[in-house]
Amino acid sequence: MAHRLYVYNVDSKTNTYYETYLGEWKYEIPHLLYPLFVGDPRHRKAELVFDLHTGIEKLERFYDLLEQQYELSRDDDFQLAKEKIFALLRGLPYDRLHIDATDVFNMNEERHEEQAKSWVQEMRDYAGIVDTTLATQRLEPLQDVLQRTYRDLSFLDLLRTDWIHYGLGYWNEELYGDGYTEVFEEQGKFGINDRQGALLTSALYDDIYAFSRSGYAVVRQAEAFGYLTNKGVLAVPCAWDDAFDVDTIDCVSYVQDIDYYAIVDQAYLQTLPEQRAFQVGIVTKDGKQGVLDVEQNRLLLPADYSSIDHIALGLYNVKDEGGFRVLNLKNEILITDRSDAPYEIAYPYLLYTKTKSTSKHRYYTLHGVYLGEFLEDSLDFIGHGYFASSANKLQKKISLIDPQGQVFLEHVDQLIGGTFENYSGFAIRKNKQWLMFDTKAQAFRLVDTSIEQVRVERFACDQPNTFFLRVQGQWGYYHLTQDRWIIAPSPAHRQIHYCYHGYFRITQTDQTMVVYDDHTGSLSEPFDYVHRSIDDSVSLLYVYRNGKLLSVDLSRQLHEMTIPEMADMHENYHQLDQADQAYFMAHYQKLEQQLGEHFYHEWDTGHLNRQARRCERAGQPEKALLLYRLAAERGNAEAQFNLASAYLDEEEYAEAIPWYEQAAENDYGMAWNDIGYLYQNGFGYEQNIEKALFCYTRAGDLGNGMGYVNAGDLYYYGEYVVQDYDKALDFYLRARKLYQFKDDHIAEIYYQQRAMDKLIKWLKKDKQKSFSDIYYGILYDQGLEVPQDTKKAIKHYEAALRVAAYPHAFARLMFFYGEDPVWKNPSMYRKWLAWGEKNDLSGSG
Numbered sequence: 001m002a003h004r005l006y007v008y009n010v011d012s013k014t015n016t017y018y019e020t021y022l023g024e025w026k027y028e029i030p031h032l033l034y035p036l037f038v039g040d041p042r043h044r045k046a047e048l049v050f051d052l053h054t055g056i057e058k059l060e061r062f063y064d065l066l067e068q069q070y071e072l073s074r075d076d077d078f079q080l081a082k083e084k085i086f087a088l089l090r091g092l093p094y095d096r097l098h099i100d101a102t103d104v105f106n107m108n109e110e111r112h113e114e115q116a117k118s119w120v121q122e123m124r125d126y127a128g129i130v131d132t133t134l135a136t137q138r139l140e141p142l143q144d145v146l147q148r149t150y151r152d153l154s155f156l157d158l159l160r161t162d163w164i165h166y167g168l169g170y171w172n173e174e175l176y177g178d179g180y181t182e183v184f185e186e187q188g189k190f191g192i193n194d195r196q197g198a199l200l201t202s203a204l205y206d207d208i209y210a211f212s213r214s215g216y217a218v219v220r221q222a223e224a225f226g227y228l229t230n231k232g233v234l235a236v237p238c239a240w241d242d243a244f245d246v247d248t249i250d251c252v253s254y255v256q257d258i259d260y261y262a263i264v265d266q267a268y269l270q271t272l273p274e275q276r277a278f279q280v281g282i283v284t285k286d287g288k289q290g291v292l293d294v295e296q297n298r299l300l301l302p303a304d305y306s307s308i309d310h311i312a313l314g315l316y317n318v319k320d321e322g323g324f325r326v327l328n329l330k331n332e333i334l335i336t337d338r339s340d341a342p343y344e345i346a347y348p349y350l351l352y353t354k355t356k357s358t359s360k361h362r363y364y365t366l367h368g369v370y371l372g373e374f375l376e377d378s379l380d381f382i383g384h385g386y387f388a389s390s391a392n393k394l395q396k397k398i399s400l401i402d403p404q405g406q407v408f409l410e411h412v413d414q415l416i417g418g419t420f421e422n423y424s425g426f427a428i429r430k431n432k433q434w435l436m437f438d439t440k441a442q443a444f445r446l447v448d449t450s451i452e453q454v455r456v457e458r459f460a461c462d463q464p465n466t467f468f469l470r471v472q473g474q475w476g477y478y479h480l481t482q483d484r485w486i487i488a489p490s491p492a493h494r495q496i497h498y499c500y501h502g503y504f505r506i507t508q509t510d511q512t513m514v515v516y517d518d519h520t521g522s523l524s525e526p527f528d529y530v531h532r533s534i535d536d537s538v539s540l541l542y543v544y545r546n547g548k549l550l551s552v553d554l555s556r557q558l559h560e561m562t563i564p565e566m567a568d569m570h571e572n573y574h575q576l577d578q579a580d581q582a583y584f585m586a587h588y589q590k591l592e593q594q595l596g597e598h599f600y601h602e603w604d605t606g607h608l609n610r611q612a613r614r615c616e617r618a619g620q621p622e623k624a625l626l627l628y629r630l631a632a633e634r635g636n637a638e639a640q641f642n643l644a645s646a647y648l649d650e651e652e653y654a655e656a657i658p659w660y661e662q663a664a665e666n667d668y669g670m671a672w673n674d675i676g677y678l679y680q681n682g683f684g685y686e687q688n689i690e691k692a693l694f695c696y697t698r699a700g701d702l703g704n705g706m707g708y709v710n711a712g713d714l715y716y717y718g719e720y721v722v723q724d725y726d727k728a729l730d731f732y733l734r735a736r737k738l739y740q741f742k743d744d745h746i747a748e749i750y751y752q753q754r755a756m757d758k759l760i761k762w763l764k765k766d767k768q769k770s771f772s773d774i775y776y777g778i779l780y781d782q783g784l785e786v787p788q789d790t791k792k793a794i795k796h797y798e799a800a801l802r803v804a805a806y807p808h809a810f811a812r813l814m815f816f817y818g819e820d821p822v823w824k825n826p827s828m829y830r831k832w833l834a835w836g837e838k839n840d841l842s843g844s845g
Contacts, residue, residue, distance in 0.1 A: 005029065005101050009052070011094040018094060020211065023171045027104060029123075031146045032158050032167050035062040035134075036089075037097070038127035040767060041120045046112035048099040048119055051767060055097065056089050061134050061739065062142075063167075069139050070156045078159065081166035084176045106347075134739065152536060174215070174230070181230040183208050192232055200232030209245070214279050216246040216294055227281060227294045236297050242284035246294050249278045249314045249329065278329060282308050291316060291329070300329050312345040313366065326351060326368065334368035349381040360394075369405045382418030382426055383439035400428070402442075416454050417480070422464035425480040427454040436467070438481050445483050457498050468496055477504060487516055501540045503552070505530035515543065519556070531580035534572045542569075542584075549587055563599060566591075567607045600627060605636035612642065621646070632659060637666035641674075648674065653684030664695075669704030672696075676710060680720065689720045700731070705740030708732070716745055725749045744771035751775060756785040773800035774809055781812060790816070790823060801832075805839040 005025045009018035029037055039054025063082055072078040101119065105112040126145065133141045139155060146153060163169045168176070181192045186203035194200055207220040208228065215230040219238060226238035227246065236243075279294045283303065290303030301308065301316060309317040314329045323338035335343065339353040339362070346352055350371075352361040360373040371379065371387060378395075380388045385403030389395065398412035409428070417426035418439075425438045425445075434451035437444050446469075453470035465481045469489070475496045476489035487496060487504060495507040502518035508526070515524040529544040533552075541552040542561075549561040561569075566588060573584050592599045600608060612627035625646055631639030640663035647656035657678070663671035676695030679688045693714060699707025712731030715724040729749050732742045743765055750759035759775060766772035777796035780789045794816055797809040810832070817829035836842055 004103050005099050006103075008098045008100065009092040009094045010049075010096045010098045012096045016094065017098075018092060020174060021172055022088075022092075022097075022175065025170060029099070030158075030164075030167075030170050031142070031149070032155065032164070033059065033170060034123075034126055034142065034145070035059040035130045037099075037123055038130045041123040041127070043113070043116035043120045044098075046102060046105060046116045048101060048116055048123075050097040050099075050123075052089070052092065052095055052097050054767060056086070058130060058134065059089075060086060062130070065134065065137060065139065066155055066159065068137075070159070072159075078166045081168040085167055085171065088171060088176050174211075181211060192228075192230070200230075201228065201234075205238075212246040212248075212279075214246060214248050216279060216281070218243045218245060218281070225283070235294055236281075236292065240283040240285055241287075243292075244282040246279050246281045247310060249280055249310070278314070280310075280329075282310075301327055301331055309342060311343055311351065312347075315343075315345075315351070315366070317342045324353070326364075334366075335364055336368075337362075337370070346377070346379070350379060352376075365403075365405075369403070371401055371405045372407075380419050382415070383424040384442075386418075386439045388412075388415055388418060398428075416456055417465075417467065420456065420464075425465050427451075427467055429454075434469075436478075436480055438483070440481055445480060446478070463498060466498075475506075486518060499530065499532040499541055500536070501533075503532075503541050515541065517556070529583050531576060531583065534569055534575050544583070544587060547587075549584075563591075563602045564604065564607065567603050567611070571607070571610060597626065597630075600630055603630075605631040605634055605639060609636065609639055609642065612639070632662070635662075635666070637663045637668035637671070640666070641668050641671045644671065645674065651683075653678070657684045664698075667702055669699045669702030669707060672699035672702060673704050673707040673710065676707065680710075680714070689714070693721075700734060700738065703738060705735040705738030708735035708738065709740050709742055712742060712745070716749070725753060747771060747775055751778075760785055769799065770803060773797070773803065774806050777809055777812070790820075794823065801835070805841055807841055810836050810841045 005028070007022040007024070009022060010016065035058035036055035037050050038058060039051035042049045067073055067078070101116070102112065105115045129141045129145060133139060143155065146155065158164055159166045181194060181200060183190055183192055184203065189203035190205045190208045191203035192200045192208065205219045205221050209218040211217040211230050216235065217228050217230070219226055219228045221238040224238040225240045225243035226234060227236040227243065229235050278300070280300065281292050281294050282289055283292045285303045288303045289305050289308040290299050291301035291308060292298070293300050301318065305318045305320055307319045311317055311326070315334065316327050317324050318327050323340055324342050325333055325338055326335035326343050328334055335351065340356070341354045343351050343353045346363070349366060351364045351366065354361055355373065358373070360375055362373055363371045363379055365371065365385065374389055375392050375394060378390050378392050380390065382388050387401040389399040389401065391397050397410070398415055399407050400409040400412060402408045409430070412428045412430050414429040415426055417423045424440045425436070428435050428437065434454055435444055436446050436451070449471055451469050451471055452473070455468040457468070466477060466479050466486065469476055469478050471489045474489035474491055475493040476485050477487040477496055478485050487493070487506070492508050493506050494509070497505050499505055504516040504518070506514050506516060508514060511528060512526045513530045514526055515530055517524070527543040527545050531542055533539040533541055539551040539553060540556065543550045543552070543558070549566065550558050551561050551565070552558055569584065570588055573581055576584060608627045608631035612624045612631070615621070615624035615627065625643065628639045628643040628646065632643045640659045644656040644659035644663065647659070660671050660675050664675060672695045676692045676699065678684050679692035679695060681687065693711055696707040696711035700711065708731045712728045712735065714721050715728035715731065717723070729746060732746050735742060743762065747759060747762050750762055756779070760779070763772040763775055773796040777793050777800055778784070779786050780796060781793035782788070794813065797813050800806050800809045813832050814829065814836070816823040817825045817832060
């Protein structure tokens with residue numbers, strides 16, 4: 001079943017929702033949209049809440065980075081999609097994005113609110129990664145997050161996926177396509193216009209309710225109900241006593257989902273109608289309910305029932321005088337047993353109804369076969385109509401149930417396979433004996449073989465229905481549904497592991513492994529060690545022999561790894577299993593020690609810089625300097641800057657300056673900024689403020705926002721130049737365009753210039769309340785551009801002091817609580833006086 005998230009636009013003050021949903025996504029927030037959902041993430045009970053405007057700003061910067069990284073500036077499809085996405089987002093009327101994840105939360109037993117807290121914390125963690133990505137203008141931090149879930153997938157792959165269509169596919173087409181409608185009222189009647197204001201249907205109806213995602217709305221006319229499309233067509237005339245919102249019943253989506261697991265319940269598929277998707281509404285006539293195909297205006301379930309409720313997947317609870325039963329959209333009774341309680345779904349393969357005076361439920365398959373009474377969540381689907389009842393407080397061991405609902409095996413100690421992705425068979429252990437069962441063939445396999453041990457590896461999804469089996473102390477690899485040994489048991493096989501791409505490593509001794517190639521059915525010569533590839537796009541397998549590391553390339557040929565190729569491996573070696581990591585690192589470090597500095601001579605500057613940063617983080621400054629120097633000597637500006645910075649940290653100005661100047665000659669903005677710092681403070685150069693300003697400005701012109709900030713600070717503080725707020729403001733505003741923010745200084749400039757109207761607008765940008773409260777306190781205290789309000793002034797002064805020790809805010813509170821005849825409060829006075837003493841503030845104002 002496709003569990004989905006629904007996204008809405010909401011007013012944080014009035015809790016008013018925008019008239020339609022913005023998007024619906026399966027299981028998770030799309031990685032491409034992470035920057036949109038890191039703005040002040042919070043939860044309101046089980047609903048996720050985000051600041052829209054912060055999200056738009058970050059998403060736009062991220063799309064700019066994608067455009068630059070993947071050279072999409074001339075890709076018309078990308079540009080059009082980008083234009084539509086941001087036109088949609090900027091056109092939203094309210095300030096918050098809300099995500100309703102109820103459908104996804106229902107998949108887990110944990111309380112929804114607790115799940116929401118976890119999601120919020122996760123997005124807060126991702127906020128730092130998003131900020132790092134945007135600050136460094138490098139996709140790698142977010143790319144790493146993407147590849148934790150989707151190995152080897154890039155953002156370009158996502159952008160160019162057909163249905164995603166550069167991100168536009170994530171959004172409700174009604175909001176950017178041609179299907180959007182607006183309801184209008186005229187003389188107490190309602191009609192609809194399209195997004196351009198053109199009339200679709202005149203004001204004929206007493207009510208037009210909300211349009212469904214598929215474009216249908218319930219309408220009322222003369223106390224009768226029908227259905228209207230968002231094109232203005234009356235799909236169902238107003239002839240029903242009542243009508244409910246239209247639902248899309250999409251059996252195809254569900255079939256695709258269960259096909260993915262390759263364990264389809266074929267009996268359920270046979271119950272589906274030929275038409276797999278319907279637009280349906282529950283309608284009422286003379287106190288009885290039915291289900292209407294709104295597109296065809298025909299009843300799928302007759303209006304014969306006191307109540308009808310959609311369970312899921314096109315299955316309905318219907319109630320008559322005898323109780324509840326289950327019908328499908330072909331009007332077939334799937335469950336004839338009448339129940340006092342409605343039937344519910346236990347995703348994805350079961351229906352159940354609760355029973356009185358017991359903790360057990362009555363369970364049925366999706367096509368109506370009764371399985372028995374079991375505790376909740378104790379049944380697992382294990383392929384082709386078979387189920388396993390797990391051990392629990394009422395049942396000490398596992399029981400297996402066949403497609404007819406009969407228990408065919410009891411007292412099972414262990415089950416392996418079955419519930420695994422793509423598996424249609426399983427291994428069971430009973431009475432200390434292992435048995436293999438093929439659910440598709442409904443038959444036991446290897447019945448005459450004494451199996452001692454069974455193992456399935458975590459890569460099993462790549463080789464479904466396969467098991468590692470030990471027989472008489474010998475390991476082999478068996479395909480259950482094909483009933484054949486891929487690798488027959490042998491005394492030479494101490495252990496077998498799967499390494500992807502049809503390769504298996506077979507351990508023969510402590511120092512010897514061989515490779516079995518399932519594509520050719522052949523065994524290799526012995527190797528010292530074997531492990532899987534890190535990057536499947538360039539290599540399928542790694543093997544070691546006689547002190548050399550060899551790669552199996554995409555044509556399944558061996559070649560010796562070069563040092564740069566090993567450097568690539570080293571950057572991602574953590575993706576290997578622990579034992580494989582240890583073997584690779586021992587080989588790598590041995591070679592590094594043997595060759596010394598020459599080990600790095602073949603590396604490109606990108607590898608040198610990245611490895612140097614790792615050495616810095618690992619507390620190896622000497623090695624970092626060596627690597628930076630090798631890259632710097634090849635003219636790499638980033639390395640030149642990093643090398644200079646390392647010398648600057650040690651105050652070795654004579655060593656730092658030549659490298660800074662080389663980096664600056666290569667137009668490296670951060671180098672210009674640091675040279676400006678040296679000129680400003682007279683470190684290594686004679687102090688020269690004019691040159692410092694030139695360097696800071698040059699840094700900003702090259703895209704380094706800190707350069708503009710530092711230039712602005714010179715004019716803001718007026719320590720080395722004549723104080724000039726206009727020049728400072730100009731530099732700060734330029735820095736903002738490069739995502740370096742001095743919003744508190746900008747606010748102070750507006751305050752000092754008495755531009756209170758601009759100040760008030762600027763304070764609204766302080767979403768985190770990091771500086772605005774002190775100004776709000778002053779404005780309300782003095783009645784500047786706002787009505788004078790001492791209560792609000794006090795509130796903002798107190799909030800300001802929670803951020804920083806503002807003397808003015810403290811003095812005003814001391815006055816209000818200590819002297820003001822209206823607001824005098826000895827208790828609050830003592831509280832804030834103690835706070836002032838603790839924070840080195842004193843006085844009563």
